[in-house]
Amino acid sequence: MTVEGKKVVLAAVAIVLCVTGVFAWLTLANLDKIRTAVAIRRSERPLLATPTGVMVIVPEGEFQVPDWEKPPALKAFYIDREPVSAEMYVRFLRETGAAQQAGGGPDARGFCAWAGKRLPTAEELAKAKRGATLAEDVSIYGVRGLARGEGFRCALDAAEARKFR
Numbered sequence: 001m002t003v004e005g006k007k008v009v010l011a012a013v014a015i016v017l018c019v020t021g022v023f024a025w026l027t028l029a030n031l032d033k034i035r036t037a038v039a040i041r042r043s044e045r046p047l048l049a050t051p052t053g054v055m056v057i058v059p060e061g062e063f064q065v066p067d068w069e070k071p072p073a074l075k076a077f078y079i080d081r082e083p084v085s086a087e088m089y090v091r092f093l094r095e096t097g098a099a100q101q102a103g104g105g106p107d108a109r110g111f112c113a114w115a116g117k118r119l120p121t122a123e124e125l126a127k128a129k130r131g132a133t134l135a136e137d138v139s140i141y142g143v144r145g146l147a148r149g150e151g152f153r154c155a156l157d158a159a160e161a162r163k164f165r
Contacts, residue, residue: 052115072123076158083151112154120155
């Protein structure tokens, strides 16, 4: 083989290695999104319609956290796709006779209990927020408004979802 033939072979090998490296990097960089998409597709019901709004499922498992933290293992849960609307909160106040808290925020715990749900834990909120940014405030699970901290929302263990079906 001539010197120029060897250069062509080396160039072809270098191109193949570069393309393979880029593909591997892109796959590893998006591994969390790929796993999530697969888990959501495998879920028999990724959306749950409730009287207070649509909920989305967040699959069970760990999620990425900073190196100094231990990743919490969470069970699958549903979380409101949108923050609780003002209309729904007024309905809660009217039906329960509850008074708006003076100088404070809404009674989120009371609302969630009235809706047959519960408040999400800090870990659940962190996992549900994955992938959301201030510019694109929709998480990889389809939850809207978490990056901007809009309103509050309720959660529900996946095992309890049957009460809304």
